[in-house]
Amino acid sequence: xxxxxxxxxxxxxxxxxxxxxxxxxxxxxxxxxxxxxxxxxxxxxxxxxxxxxxxxxxxxxxxxxxxxxxxxxxxxxxxxxxxxxxxxxxxxxxxxxxxxxxxxxxxxxxxxxxxxxxxxxxxxxxxxxxxxxxxxxxxxxxxxxxxxxxxxxxxxxxxxxxxxxxxxxxxxxxxxxxxxxxxxxxxxxxxxxxxxxxxxxxxxxxxxxxxxxxxxxxxxxxxxxxxxxxxxxxxxxxxxxxxxxxxxxxxxxxxxxxxxxxxxxxxxxxxxxxxxxxxxxxxxxxxxxxxxxxxxxxxxxxxxxxxxxxxxxxxxxxxxxxxxxxxxxxxxxxxxxxxxxxxxxxxxxxxxxxxxxxxxxxxxxxxxxxxxxxxxxxxxxxxxxxxxxxxxxxxxxxxxxxxxxxxxxxxxxxxxxxxxxxxxxxxxx
Numbered sequence: 177x178x179x180x181x182x183x184x185x186x187x188x189x190x191x192x193x194x195x196x197x198x199x200x201x202x203x204x205x206x207x208x209x210x211x212x213x214x215x216x217x218x219x220x221x222x223x224x225x226x227x228x229x230x231x232x233x234x235x236x237x238x239x240x241x242x243x244x245x246x247x248x249x250x251x252x253x254x255x256x257x258x259x260x261x262x263x264x265x266x267x268x269x270x271x272x273x274x275x276x277x278x279x280x281x282x283x284x285x286x287x288x289x290x291x292x293x294x295x296x297x298x299x300x301x302x303x304x305x306x307x308x309x310x311x312x313x314x315x316x317x318x319x320x321x322x323x324x325x326x327x328x329x330x331x332x333x334x335x336x337x338x339x340x341x342x343x344x345x346x347x348x349x350x351x352x353x354x355x356x357x358x359x360x361x362x363x364x365x366x367x368x369x370x371x372x373x374x375x376x377x378x379x380x381x382x383x384x385x386x387x388x389x390x391x392x393x394x395x396x397x398x399x400x401x402x403x404x405x406x407x408x409x410x411x412x413x414x415x416x417x418x419x420x421x422x423x424x425x426x427x428x429x430x431x432x433x434x435x436x437x438x439x440x441x442x443x444x445x446x447x448x449x450x451x452x453x454x455x456x457x458x459x460x461x462x463x464x465x466x467x468x469x470x471x472x473x474x475x476x477x478x479x480x481x482x483x484x485x486x487x488x489x490x491x492x493x494x495x496x497x498x499x500x501x502x503x504x505x506x507x508x509x510x511x512x513x514x515x516x517x518x519x520x521x522x523x524x525x526x527x528x529x530x531x532x533x534x535x536x537x538x539x540x541x542x543x544x545x546x547x548x549x550x551x552x553x554x555x556x557x558x559x560x561x562x563x564x565x566x567x568x569x570x571x572x573x574x575x576x577x578x579x580x581x582x583x584x585x586x587x588x589x590x591x592x593x594x595x596x597x598x599x600x601x602x603x604x605x
Contacts, residue, residue: 180292183436184491188484191492192230195439198464200227203236206470209254212247213237213472233439233462234450238473244274244414252469253277260468264413265313273313276413277468283322285465286416289434290323293422296432296489297407298382299353301328306346306380308356308364309387310336310595315417316387320355323419329353336360337594339367350379358385358394358406359597362531365401366592376403382425384409386418388596389478389499389517393524395428397531408498414474415461421496426488430495437465440496441473442482445503456481458503459496477503479515505600507535509546512578516599519548522575528553528564532590539604547581548572554587 186194204224206213216237217223226235243252250257260277278286299305305324309316317335324331334345336356342364346354354361361383365375380402386409398406405425411418420438421431433440438461442451445458459480463470479500487495501515508514516535523529530551538545550568552561559567565584573579591598 180288184292184432184493186436186492188492191435194436195464196227196230198436199230199233199439199462200224202462202464202466202470203227203472205254205467206472210252212243212252216472230439233441233473236462236473238448238460238475239471240475241274241414241477244276245272248272249275250277252471254470255279255468262318263313264315264318264417266413274414276315279467282416282465282467285437286319286419287322287326289416289437290319290419291327292323292434293409293419294320294323294327294329294353294384296422296424296491297353297384297409298405298425299324299327299329303327303329303353304332304349304351305329306332306334306342306349306351306354308334308336308342308354308360309418314595315411315413316355319411319417319419320384324353339364339594343368343371343373346378346380347373352379353382353384354380354404355384355409357387357593357596358390358398359388359532359593360595361385361398361402363592363594366530375401378402380404382407384422386410388599389501389505389515391517391521391524392498393521394531397524410496410499412476412478414471415463415476416466420461423498424487424489424491430483430487430497432487432489432491432493432495435493437463439464440482440494442480443475445475453482453484456497456500459499479503479506507537507546509576509578509580512576514576514578514580518576519572519580522571523550523568526564526568526571528558529568529584530554530587530590532592534590534598535600537600537602537604544604545581547583549583549585549590551585551590552587 220237222235261280262278265273265275307320311317368375382405395406407423409422411420421433423431441460442457451457459476459478461474480496484494501517533550536547569582
C-alpha cells in the first residue's frame with residue numbers, strides 16, 4: 177500500500193522542480209527571520225537569489241549541532257514563539273540540549289511522513305500498533321504515535337521500559353506492528369524466552385526499528401527471533417524526527433527518503449565537498465517545508481550513501497543506505513578505521529554469543545586501548561571460553577583488518593538497554 181501515491185511516485189523532473197521551489201522559499205525564510213542564518217549567509221557570500229538550481233545548494237553554509245546548542249533555546253526559530261505548537265529536544269547529556277520547534281503545519285507534515293513510513297513497513301489501517309519508543313522530549317514516541325494515528329492504526333502508547341508490561345500487552349492486545357530500538361526489541365524477546373514464552377508465536381508481523389545504527393545481521397536475528405519483518409527507519413530531531421527515511425517491506429534494501437520535505441546530500445567529512453551517488457560519506461539534510469526551525473545543510477554525523485536506482489515497490493524517491501555508523505563513533509585502531517557496526521556484523525554470526533556487546537575504551541600509559549566485551553548465550557557452549565575467544569578474535573581480524581582486545585563474559589552480564597543501546601564506553605578520562 178502506498179500512503180501518498182501522488183508524492184511518492186512523482187516523476188523525477190517534477191520532484192526536482194518541487195524541491196527547488198521549496199528550497200528557495202526556505203532559504204528566503206531563514207535569511208529574513210533567523211539572525212544566525214543571516215550572518216552565516218553573509219559570511220559565505222551567498223544570497224537567496226543565488227539559488228537558481230538544486231546544484232546551488234552546495235553554495236550554502238553548513239549547520240552543525242553546536243550551532244543549535246549555541247542558539248539555545250529558541251535562537252534558530254524562524255517564527256514567533258507563540259506560533260510554535262510543540263517543542264522537542266535532545267537529552268542534553270553532553271551539555272545543553274538541542275531544542276527544536278514545530279508549528280501546527282510542521283506537526284501535520286511530520287505525521288503524514290511517519291504514516292508513509294509505517295505503510296512502507298507493511299502497516300495498514302486498522303492495525304494495532306505497539307509503540308515502545310520513549311515519549312517526552314525525545315521525538316521517537318510522539319512521532320510514531322501521530323503517524324500511526326494518521327495512517328489509521330490503533331496506537332498502544334506503552335513507551336519504553338517496564339519490559340514485563342510490554343510482554344503482557346503484546347500477548348493480550350495482539351498487535352500487528354511494533355516500534356522501538358532494535359536493541360530493546362532483543363531485550364524484550366530475551367525476557368520472553370526467560371519466562372518460557374516464544375516471541376515468534378506473537379501476532380507481530382512487522383517491526384519498525386531505529387534510533388541507533390544496526391546491521392543486516394541484526395535484522396536477520398530480529399526476524400528469526402520474532403518471526404516478523406524488521407524495517408529500518410531513520411530520523412533525527414534536528415531535521416524533523418523519525419520518518420525522514422524508511423525501508424519498504426518489498427525490498428528492505430535502502431531507506432526511501434521523503435524528498436518532498438528534505439533534500440539529502442553526501443559529503444566528504446574532511447573536505448566537505450559533495451560526493452557522487454553510491455559513495456559513502458557524511459549525510460547532510462536541508463529541510464524544505466519546516467516552518468518553526470528549518471535547517472540548512474545540517475551535518476548529521478551519520479555515514480551513508482545515496483542511490484536513485486528504481487525500487488520494486490514503485491516509489492521514485494531516492495534511497496539512502498542503512499547507517500554504517502557515526503563519524504564520532506569511528507575508532508582508529510593502529511591506523512585502521514573501525515565502526516562498532518562492523519564488529520556487530522561479525523558477532524551476530526557466532527551462535528555461542530548473545531547479541532549484546534560494548535566497546536570499552538581505556539588508556540594504557542600514553543596509548544589508547546580498545547576492548548570488545550561480548551556475552552555468552554544462556555545455553556551451554558559447545559566449546560571452551562578460550563576456544564571461543566580465539567575463534568571470534570580470528571573472525572574479527574579477518575573482517576576488520578586489525579586485531580582488537582576481546583573479553584567474553586558470562587550470560588546476562590552486559591547492561592541491557594530500554595532505549596538507545598550504549599555501544600561505546602569511554603573510560604579514558
